Amino acid sequence: MSEFRRLLGELTTRVSGAVSNxxxxxxxxxxxxxxxxxxxxxxxxxxxxAQFATQVHQHWVDPDVAAAIDSxxxxxxxxxxxxxxxxxxxSPEQAKFYYSLSRPVYEYFRPEIFGIENxxxxxxxxxxxxxxxxxxxxxxxxxxxxxxxxxPRLVRAMAERWVSTLPFxxxxxxxxxxxxxDPINCRNLLEDDQAILVFPEGVRGSGKTFWDRYRLxxxxxxxxxxxxxxxxxxxPVAVIGAEESIISIADWKRLAxxxxxxxxxxxxxxxxxxxxxxxxxxxxxRVYFGEPMHFTGPFDDExxxxxxxxxxxxxxxxxxxxxxxxxxxxxxx
Amino acid sequence: MAKxxxxxxxxxxxxxxxxxxLDGGHSVTGVDYRELPSNLGDGLxxxxxxxxxxxxxxxxxIFRRQSLDAVxxxxxxxxxxxSAGKRFDLNVVGSQKIMNLCVQHGVKHLVVLSTFHIYxxxxxxxxxxxxxxxxxxxLEFPQIADAIxxxxxxxxxxYRHPDVRTVVLRATNIVGPTVRNTMxxxxxxxxxxxxxxxNPMSQFVHEDDMARAVLAAWQGNCSGIFNVAGPxxxxxxxxxxxxxxxxxxxLWPLTKLYAEIAGNLPHYLINFFRYPCVITDRAFREAxxxxxxxxxxxxxxxxxxxxxxxx
Numbered sequence: 001m002s003e004f005r006r007l008l009g010e011l012t013t014r015v016s017g018a019v020s021n022x023x024x025x026x027x028x029x030x031x032x033x034x035x036x037x038x039x040x041x042x043x044x045x046x047x048x049x050a051q052f053a054t055q056v057h058q059h060w061v062d063p064d065v066a067a068a069i070d071s072x073x074x075x076x077x078x079x080x081x082x083x084x085x086x087x088x089x090x091s092p093e094q095a096k097f098y099y100s101l102s103r104p105v106y107e108y109f110r111p112e113i114f115g116i117e118n119x120x121x122x123x124x125x126x127x128x129x130x131x132x133x134x135x136x137x138x139x140x141x142x143x144x145x146x147x148x149x150x151x152p153r154l155v156r157a158m159a160e161r162w163v164s165t166l167p168f169x170x171x172x173x174x175x176x177x178x179x180x181x182d183p184i185n186c187r188n189l190l191e192d193d194q195a196i197l198v199f200p201e202g203v204r205g206s207g208k209t210f211w212d213r214y215r216l217x218x219x220x221x222x223x224x225x226x227x228x229x230x231x232x233x234x235x236p237v238a239v240i241g242a243e244e245s246i247i248s249i250a251d252w253k254r255l256a257x258x259x260x261x262x263x264x265x266x267x268x269x270x271x272x273x274x275x276x277x278x279x280x281x282x283x284x285x286r287v288y289f290g291e292p293m294h295f296t297g298p299f300d301d302e303x304x305x306x307x308x309x310x311x312x313x314x315x316x317x318x319x320x321x322x323x324x325x326x327x328x329x330x331x332x333x
Numbered sequence: 334m335a336k337x338x339x340x341x342x343x344x345x346x347x348x349x350x351x352x353x354x355l356d357g358g359h360s361v362t363g364v365d366y367r368e369l370p371s372n373l374g375d376g377l378x379x380x381x382x383x384x385x386x387x388x389x390x391x392x393x394x395i396f397r398r399q400s401l402d403a404v405x406x407x408x409x410x411x412x413x414x415x416s417a418g419k420r421f422d423l424n425v426v427g428s429q430k431i432m433n434l435c436v437q438h439g440v441k442h443l444v445v446l447s448t449f450h451i452y453x454x455x456x457x458x459x460x461x462x463x464x465x466x467x468x469x470x471x472l473e474f475p476q477i478a479d480a481i482x483x484x485x486x487x488x489x490x491x492y493r494h495p496d497v498r499t500v501v502l503r504a505t506n507i508v509g510p511t512v513r514n515t516m517x518x519x520x521x522x523x524x525x526x527x528x529x530x531x532n533p534m535s536q537f538v539h540e541d542d543m544a545r546a547v548l549a550a551w552q553g554n555c556s557g558i559f560n561v562a563g564p565x566x567x568x569x570x571x572x573x574x575x576x577x578x579x580x581x582x583x584l585w586p587l588t589k590l591y592a593e594i595a596g597n598l599p600h601y602l603i604n605f606f607r608y609p610c611v612i613t614d615r616a617f618r619e620a621x622x623x624x625x626x627x628x629x630x631x632x633x634x635x636x637x638x639x640x641x642x643x644x
Contacts, residue, residue, distance in 0.1 A: 085567060085571075167531060168529075171531065179460070180459060183459075
C-alpha cells in the first residue's frame with residue numbers, strides 16, 4: 001500500500017507541475033520534450049492500467065495466486081513466449097496481479113465450494129449458471145478453480161464481443177486469460193488441453209431480473225458441439241447466491257441500446273440509495289461442481305440431436321441449483 | 334540457372350530477394366514503377382533494372398525478350414500517398430497484366446506478395462486467423478479494396494491456371510532496416526502514438542526472414558494462399574518498447590485527425606492499434622519448412638536503430 005501512496009503522491013505533484021506549466025508557459029514551451037514526457041507519464045500512470053499494474057503489482061501479488069499460476073502447465077511447458085504472453089494476450093505475471101485483486105472479491109462473498117475435485121486435469125468445459133448482473137459468478141468460479149482445484153486450473157472465460165471494444169477492460173481481461181467467445185478460440189484452447197469457462201445462457205442469464213432467479217434461461221448449443229469435437233468433458237456448475245447480490249427488477253432496454261450495452265439493470269433500491277443501490281450485497285456464495293459429463297457423437301449433427309445433449313446438461317445444473325437452494329438456510333450466512 | 338523477374342525492386346525486400354538470387358547464380362531482372370536509385374550497390378549491379386508501370390507496354394517487352402522461369406510480384410503499392418485510382422491501376426490492373434503475361438509466356442512459378450491487412454483488425458477476430466477466413470477489412474475501410482481485390486484475383490489464379498504454380502503470401506507487418514513501408518516508417522517516427530486502454534497483440538516479420546519466405550515459396554512445390562507471421566506475438570506497446578520509441582497516448586476520436594496530419598497513414602491501420610489481428614503461418618511452415626530466424630528484439634530494433642541514432 002505504501003508503494004501505491006508514493007505513486008499517488010508523485011502523480012499529484014506531476015499533475016500540479018504540469019498544470020502550473022500550462023498556466024505559465026507559452027504555446028511553444030508547452031510542446032517541449034519535457035512537457036510531452038510529463039503528459040505521457042501522467043497518462044501512463046492514470047490511464048495505462050497495465051503499465052501501472054506492472055509497477056505496483058509486486059506489492060499486491062498474493063503468494064497463493066503466484067504459486068498457482070507458476071504451476072500451470074501452459075506456463076511451465078512453454079506456452080508463453082519470451083516476452084511473457086500467449087497468442088491471446090494472457091500474461092502470467094499480470095494475471096497474478098489481477099487474480100490477487102479478485103481475491104478480496106472472492107472473500108467478500110465467503111464462498112463455500114463443493115466438489116472441486118470434479119474438475120479434472122486436461123481439457124474441460126466448466127459450465128455454470130449465469131446470474132447477478134455483474135459477472136461475480138465468473139470471478140468466484142475462476143478463483144476457486146485456480147486456488148482450490150488440484151492441480152490448479154486457469155479457466156479461460158469466454159467473453160462477449162462487446163467486451164473487446166471496452167477500453168482498459170479488454171486489456172485487463174486478456175491479460176488475465178479471458179478470450180473472445182468464439183468457436184475457433186475455444187477449440188484451439190481445448191486442443192491445447194486448457195480449461196474453458198462458458199456460460200451457455202450468456203447475457204440472457206446474467207441480465208435476468210429477480211423474478212426469474214434460479215430459473216435457467218435457454219442454453220446455446222455451441223459449447224456442446226465443441227465438447228463433442230474436442231472430446232472434452234463438461235463439468236456442470238451451480239452458483240447459488242449471485243442472484244441476490246445485485247438485484248434487478250427490470251431491464252432498461254432503451255438506455256442499454258443507447259450505451260450499446262447488452263442490458264441495464266434497474267435496482268429496487270435506486271430511489272433510496274442512488275448509485276449505491278448497485279453495490280453488491282454480501283450474500284454467501286455456494287458453488288457446486290458436479291461430476292464431469294461425457295458426451296459422444298458427431299459434433300456436426302442436427303440441432304435437435306445436439307439440443308437433447310444440451311438439455312441433459314441444463315437439467316443437471318437446474319437439479320444442482322434446486323438441491324443447493326433446499327440446503328441453503330440463509331442468503332447471507 | 335533460372336531467369337527471374339522481381340517487381341517492386343525500389344523496395345528493400347525486393348532487393349534482398351534479388352541479392353539472394355544473384356548470389357545463387359540466377360539471372361534477375363528488376364522492375365518498379367517508382368524512381369530507382371542510380372546506384373543499387375552491394376552486388377546488385379549484376380541485375381538488369383527497368384522502370385516500368387505494371388500496366389504499360391515496357392513490362393510486356395521484358396516478358397517477350399526473356400523466357401522467364403519465375404516472377405516474384407512483390408511490388409504491391411500500399412502507399413496512401415498515391416491516389417486510390419493509381420493504387421487500383423498498379424495493384425489490380427497491373428497485377429492482372431503480370432499474371433496474364435505469366436500464362437502467355439509459360440512462366441512456371443509466380444509468387445505474389447499480399448498483406449494480412451485485408452483480414453482487418455476487428456473485435457470479432459478470433460486468434461489465430463488462418464488462410465480461409467473472411468476478409469473483414471473492407472467492412473469498415475473501403476479504401477483497402479485494391480489490396481483485397483488483388484489478393485482475390487491471385488487466389489483465383491491458383492485454381493484457374495494450374496500450369497503456373499502460384500503462391501500468394503499474406504505477410505504480417507514486414508519491417509527491417511531497408512524497408513520503407515507504412516509500418517516501418519511509423520515505428521521510426523520520433524514519437525509513436527498508442528490508444529490508451531487498448532494494447533492488441535501484434536506480429537512483425539523481419540525483411541530477411543520475409544525474403545527467405547519468398548525464396549522458399551518460389552523453390553518449394555506448394556501452391557495456394559499462405560499466411561506469413563513473425564517469430565512471436567506481442568502486445569503493441571511491448572513492440573514500441575522494443576523499438577525504444579517515445580510514445581504518447583492519443584484518444585480514439587483524434588486518431589483520424591492524426592492520420593491526416595501524419596500523412597501516409599491509412600485509416601484502416603488505426604484499427605490495428607485497437608483490436609488484434611493475429612495470423613497463423615502453420616500451413617506455410619509445414620509446406621516449406623520455413624521458420625523465422627530473427628528474434629522479435631532484433632526484428633524491431635534493426636528497423637528503427639538508424640532512425641533512433643539520428644534522433
